[in-house]
Amino acid sequence: MKGEDIFVRYSRQIFIEEIGLEGQRKIMNAKVLVIGAGGLGSPVIQYLAAAGVGNLAVADFDEVELHNLNRQIIHNERSVGVFKMESAEQFVKNLNHQVRFIGHRLKIEAANAEELISAYDIIIDGSDNFATRYLINDTCVKLGKPMVYGSILGFSGQVAVFNHQGSRNLRGIFPEPPSEENLPDCDSLGVLGPLPGIVGSMMAHLALNLITGLPVPVHKLTLVNTLSWTFQTVDF
Template sequence: MNNEDRFSRYSRQIFIEEIGLEGQKKIMNAKVLVIGAGGLGSPVIQYLAAAGTGTLAVADFDTVELHNLNRQVVHTEHSVGISKVESAGQFVKSLNHQVNFTGHQLKMDDANAEELISGYDIIVDGSDNFRTRYLINDTCVKLGKPLVYGSILGFSGQVAVFNCQGSRNLRDIFPEPPSDEYIPDCDSLGVLGALPGIVGSMMANLALEIMTGLPVPVNKLTLINTFNWTFQTVDF
């Protein structure tokens, strides 16, 4: 793709005064790791690929199942039975061949977290369990990596930026994960399919703002309730 085509493709971002050509170059040089190619990871992958993120990596250990398809929109019926990483890679390639996609087919744990996260500029947490969320957070703190965080359940979601330019992190607002017996999940309580799209799009937007050096809300947790359609920001 020549420079003229590249400009045309990203022109609606470049036309934004706060981004411009320099901001687009920063996006195209960024290395972003999305952990989880599920409900939250899907819209993040979509919009970061569409924006021209230079290196877009996805880490996931799971395979696509039929019940995923109400919300995990980078996957299709043809993806059922294959790994989510492979399916996400096919989606990115079909949307934007300029993006350098890197797949990590693995389950994040204490043994591999630091090595995995160390190779990227920005980490986006689309995981679906508290153990992984705290492991990601603690590793980002140790390595000095900015972290875009999100969670969803039912009609509700949360979004925050942690560990960005010296800001606070997950343990500053929730010092310890809840006990296993009190942990709700989408498997038991469900999630309306469009909710991850809303929350994941907000996460992608935050990641792009970090890439381009725009101000982002730090030390703030945004609470989204799509049942009553309320948005609340909590300082911490």
């Protein structure tokens, strides 16, 4: 793609004084890993690909199921039965062929987390269970990688940036993971489709702020409640 076409494509970002050409270059050179291509990962992948993140990696081992489609917007009816990572790759290619998509069809485990995470500048946690969240968090702390965190359930969501330039991490607010037994989850209590869109968009925005050197909140957890339509920030 010619330089003038690149400028036109990203002009609405470049026109923002705080981003400009230099910020767009940073976006196009960034290496971002999105863990999970589900409810949160879908809007993150969509907006980072649209923004022109040069190296966009996605790690997921699940297949698309019909019940995913109320919220996992990068997938469609033809994706049912396809691995989410492969469906995400097709979505990104259709949206922005300039983005280098790196797919990892695997489950994040202690045996592979460090090798996987070490290759990227920013880690975005779109996982759906506490064991994986803490594994990602602890690996990011060990490797000195900033982590954008999000979680959703029903009408409620949480967003935070952890381990940015040595800032506190997930264990700073939740020292130990709760017992998984009898914990509520989206499979049992559900989630309204736009909620992960809201939270995931916030996560994508925070990732772009990190890439371009714009301010991000640290030592703060943002709580989103779309039933009462309230947004609160908790310091930790």
